[in-house]
Amino acid sequence: MRLERVNSRVEIIVADTGQGIRADLLPFVFDRFRQGDSTSTRLHGGLGLGLAIVRHLVELHGGTVMAESGGEDRGATFTVKLPLMALQAERYESGRAQASTPTAPLQEAPDLAGIKVLVVDDEPDTRDMLRTMIEQLGAQVKVCASSGEALQIFHEWLPDVIVSDIEMPGEDGYQLMRRIRELAPEHGGKTPAVALTAYARTDDRMRALSAGYQMHVAKPADPIELAAVIASLASPRHNRLNF
Numbered sequence: 689m690r691l692e693r694v695n696s697r698v699e700i701i702v703a704d705t706g707q708g709i710r711a712d713l714l715p716f717v718f719d720r721f722r723q724g725d726s727t728s729t730r731l732h733g734g735l736g737l738g739l740a741i742v743r744h745l746v747e748l749h750g751g752t753v754m755a756e757s758g759g760e761d762r763g764a765t766f767t768v769k770l771p772l773m774a775l776q777a778e779r780y781e782s783g784r785a786q787a788s789t790p791t792a793p794l795q796e797a798p799d800l801a802g803i804k805v806l807v808v809d810d811e812p813d814t815r816d817m818l819r820t821m822i823e824q825l826g827a828q829v830k831v832c833a834s835s836g837e838a839l840q841i842f843h844e845w846l847p848d849v850i851v852s853d854i855e856m857p858g859e860d861g862y863q864l865m866r867r868i869r870e871l872a873p874e875h876g877g878k879t880p881a882v883a884l885t886a887y888a889r890t891d892d893r894m895r896a897l898s899a900g901y902q903m904h905v906a907k908p909a910d911p912i913e914l915a916a917v918i919a920s921l922a923s924p925r926h927n928r929l930n931f
Contacts, residue, residue, distance in 0.1 A: 695855045696772055696811075696886040696907065697751075703765040709757035717755050718743040746770070750813055772886050773908045774814040775821065797912045798919040801826030805918060806847035808838040808864065809884075810856045818851065818884075821911050822918070835859035839867060842876060848922045850881035851914075854896065861885065862899040869900040880921035884909060 690701045709717060720740040739755075746753045751770035757763065805827045807818045815831040822829045830845060832838045834856060842850075850868070854861035861883060871877035881903075883896040888906035896904045903917050 693772075693886065694769075696853065697769050698772060700768040700770070701765060702767075703763065705763040708760045708762040709755065709764050710760055711757075714755060714757060718753070742766075742768075750811065771811050771814070774809070774811075774817055774884065775908055775911050775914070797825055797915040799826055800915060800919055800922075803827045803849060803918065803922045804845065804847040805829050806838065806841060806845070806850045807831040808833075808835070808850065808852035808856070808861070810834065810853065814853070822851075822915070825915055827918070835861075835864040835867075838864055842868065842879075846876050847879060849918050850879055851884050851918065852881060852901075854883055854885040854887050854892075862895065865900040882914075882917055882921065884914070 689703075690699075692699045692701070718739045720737055743753050746768050749770055751768060753766065753768045756765045756767070800822060803826075805822050807815055807822070807829060809815050809818070809831070810833050812833070815833065819829045819831050830841050830847070832841055835858060838850075838852070841847075850865075852861045852864060856864075859867075865881055865883075868879065868881070869877055881901045883899075883901040883904045884907060885892070885896070885904070886907045887893075887896070893904040902921055905914060905917060
């Protein structure tokens with residue numbers, strides 16, 4: 689069993705050297721009631737629901753699961769891929785640590801009233817979480833799932849701050865920021881931006897800054913920290929660090 693972080697996801701790999709999975713069965717192993725041996729004299733019990741339940745639980749968390757095998761008697765490998773949370777656990781007033789939710793109290797966060805924030809992330813749950821959290825602090829928020837969509841909204845809306853993921857299909861966050869930095873200042877070319885990403889190594893941080901981001905925040909980010917970063921990057925007439 690291995691646990692690895694790959695870009696903005698984690699992968700759980702479980703491999704065995706057992707009886708393996710036949711090639712004709714492999715595409716159907718996650719189907720309900722599907723079994724390798726369905727005869728009445730089969731050696732193993734069960735209803736054929738285990739892997740179907742695994743897939744259901746993984747998909748509820750926004751992930752995927754896949755199976756690989758070299759064939760009978762050659763073992764099998766199952767890989768679960770799960771997205772990283774954008775925000776890390778917070779401590780509530782009761783003193784009990786809980787996972788972040790869009791309704792978490794943010795009394796200690798700065799006031800973002802009047803600040804226009806553009807959020808770019810291809811994960812729907814991440815977009816919804818960030819939008820709700822930032823809106824709670826008074827900001828105006830628009831979200832998008834791709835670089836192309838972000839550029840369209842950017843030209844029409846001219847946000848005060850951009851919060852963007854790096855890993856996205858098509859154009860990634862680096863390419864998005866380079867295109868924005870090519871614009872004239874009056875068209876938003878100097879709009880401050882935050883790279884919110886699982887790329888957390890020193891080289892990744894330097895690459896984000898070289899692409900034009902002012903700040904690099906690793907996932908999972910503390911909501912109050914992220915709010916403070918947004919407030920500090922906003923233009924002076926919006927910068928309200930009211931802790």
